[in-house]
Amino acid sequence: MLNQVVMVGRLTKDPEVIETENGNKVSNIAIAVPRSFKNEEGVYETDFIEVTMWNGIAENTAAYCHKGDIVGVKGRIQVDNYEKDGEKKSVQKVIAEKLTFLSSKAKSEPEPAL
Numbered sequence: 001m002l003n004q005v006v007m008v009g010r011l012t013k014d015p016e017v018i019e020t021e022n023g024n025k026v027s028n029i030a031i032a033v034p035r036s037f038k039n040e041e042g043v044y045e046t047d048f049i050e051v052t053m054w055n056g057i058a059e060n061t062a063a064y065c066h067k068g069d070i071v072g073v074k075g076r077i078q079v080d081n082y083e084k085d086g087e088k089k090s091v092q093k094v095i096a097e098k099l100t101f102l103s104s105k106a107k108s109e110p111e112p113a114l
Contacts, residue, residue, distance in 0.1 A: 003076045005094050008102065009033035011069050012048060015062040027058035031071060051075065053096045061099055072100040 009031035017027045034046045051073055053061055065071060075096040082089055 004074070005077055006072070006074050007031070007033050007049065007094075008070065008072045009049070011065055011067050011071060013067050015053075015058070015065055017058050017062045025055050025058045027053045027062055029053065029061070031073065050093045051096050052078075052093055053099060057096055057099050064101060066104070069104050070102040072102055074098040074100075 012030045012032055015027045015029050017025050019025055029051050030048045031051060032046050032048055034044050037044070039045050061071070073094065073096050075094045075098070077092055078095050080091050080093070082091075
């Protein structure tokens with residue numbers, strides 16, 4: 001059996017790390033991944049995919065990546081089941097096993113005064 005996801009996209013916000021009660025670090029991000037085909041209106045749609053990172057991956061991403069940066073994520077899909085208002089629900093998310101920094105959003109620097 002195989003449960004593996006590989007995707008490349010832009011961070012939709014700056015990553016933030018939270019420490020859990022048992023001392024683990026976690027960061028939940030979303031990356032924007034454009035589809036490789038156009039819809040009926042001739043527009044490329046974008047999927048916003050939730051990614052959970054733990055410990056070292058979470059800390060390094062928060063330290064070095066910012067909104068708009070392009071990252072590559074290798075991970076697995078995890079399905080969490082829960083009950084809300086008596087109705088059974090499930091949510092799918094990607095658990096990052098590796099995150100690669102591919103590029104930073106260009107920072108505009110002021111022109112030097114002459």
